[in-house]
Amino acid sequence: MRAKQIIHAWDYHHGQATRVVVGGLPPLRGATMLEKQAYFAAHCDHVRSSLMQEPRGHRNMLGAVLTDPATPDGDIGMIFLHPRGFFEMCGDSTFSSVACLIDAGIISADDPDGELTLKVDTVAGRLDVHVQLAGGEPVGITFNNVPSYALGAQTLRVEGCGEVEALLGYGGLTYAYVEARQVGIPSLREVDPSRLLEVGGQVLHDARAQIHLPAYVGPDRLGEARPVDLITLWEPLHADDVKGTRVANFYAPQTCGRTPSGTGLAARTAIEVAAGRLKAGETFVHESPLGLRFLARPVVTGISRVGNGAPGIIPALTARSFLMGTAQWVLHPDDPFQAGFIF
Known part of the structure; x- marks a missing residue:
């Protein structure tokens, strides 16, 4: 068998798939996680596109690369991938990557029915992770996220819907939240998926044209304005x-x-904390249209950031990710799509 490169990965899901790269890459150079990500983008981006895009991946694929930590006391570093580029932070892929560390034996626990703590370095900052084990398997993962902020609200003009209110926030990526009924969707559980994609895509397009927020990623990028990373259609639970x-x-x-x-x-x-609807220690839930739930609990409140008056918190996020399989991905030198494609 001829192979230009063989990549080792573990696939997980929590409703959405994450492919965790554990081998087949050169050491990623850099003193910070941002530098490591830049090195990966410059020298290994074909691996990202190959494993995230078709034919090996798909448009909803997520991914992560495990690296050496960037801090002296860190246990592991993580770089987060998607078909079109990188995420500075990704909760979904954090849950999957931490599960992979245990399942693959990269990090071992003294007590197979106890709790394991990890310090994870990401481009967005440090994550303090707690893993609940049962029979050596990760059955619950909680991590203290990077500082997260309420960023106010803005009127957004959506084609076909008129003006709507967008709530703005940062939790590792920037978000604009638009209530679903404002854009003609009475129920996220009952809407036709093609209609949901159409409306969500339009809101995303218009939000990125009209809403620019600072990227809160390290001192060298603080204050940099860019289009909002994601939009969220929401309804009361x-x-x-x-x-x-x-x-x-x-x-x-x-x-x-x-x-x-x-x-x-x-x-x-x-x-929710900034609006006075949630207190420290209380649980807040996000549920997807599939009925999947992630849990959050503010563990630190009242954080302020220099140059920004937005209230800040550190939330603890909890979920579980499930192993689907392991693979050795072959990049054949004659394969016309060894770097993947988006169609």
């Missing part, structure tokens, strides 16, 4: 036992997240 919302997240054309989104939940939790 009518449940007696929890506070929360049902959500559908969009970050690329014809792409709707299958999960509630970790970074989106973090940002929305910050918004």
Whole structure:
């Protein structure tokens, strides 16, 4: 067998698939996670496009690359991938990557029925992770997210719908939240998927043209304005036992997240705390159209950022990710699509 490169990966899902790259790459150089990501983009981006895009991946694929940590006390570094580029932070892929660390034996636990703590370095910052084990398997993963902020609200003009209110927040990525009924969707659980993709794509297109937010990623990027990363259509979650919302997240054309989104939940939790609807220690839930739930709990509130008056919190996010399989991906030198394609 001829192979230009063989990549080792573990595939997980929590409703949405994450492919975790564990081998087949050169060491990623850089003193920070941002530098490591830049090195990967310059020297290994064909691996990202190959594993995220068709024919090996698909438009909703997520991914992560495990690296050496960028801090002296860090346990592991993570770079987050998607078919069109990189995420500075991704809660979904964090859950999957942490599960992979345990399942693959990269990090071992002394007590197979105890709790394991990890320090994870990402481009967006440090994550303190707690893993609950049962029989050596990760059955619950909670991590303290990067500082998350409410960023106010803005009127958004959506083609075909007129003016709507967008709530703005940051939870590792920037979000604009638009109530689904404002754009003609009475129920996220009952809407036709093609209609949801159409409307969500239009809101994303218009939001990126009209809403620019600072990227809160390290001191060298603080204050840089760019189009909002994702938009979230939401509706109230009518449940007696929890506070929360049902959500559908969009970050690329014809792409709707299958999960509630970790970074989106973090940002929305910050918004709820800033509005006085949620207190420290209370649980807030995001539920996807598939009925999947991620949980958040503000563990630190009242954080302020120099140069920005937005209230800040550190939310603890909880979910579980499931192993689907392992693979060795072959990049054949004669394959015309060894770098993948988007169609």
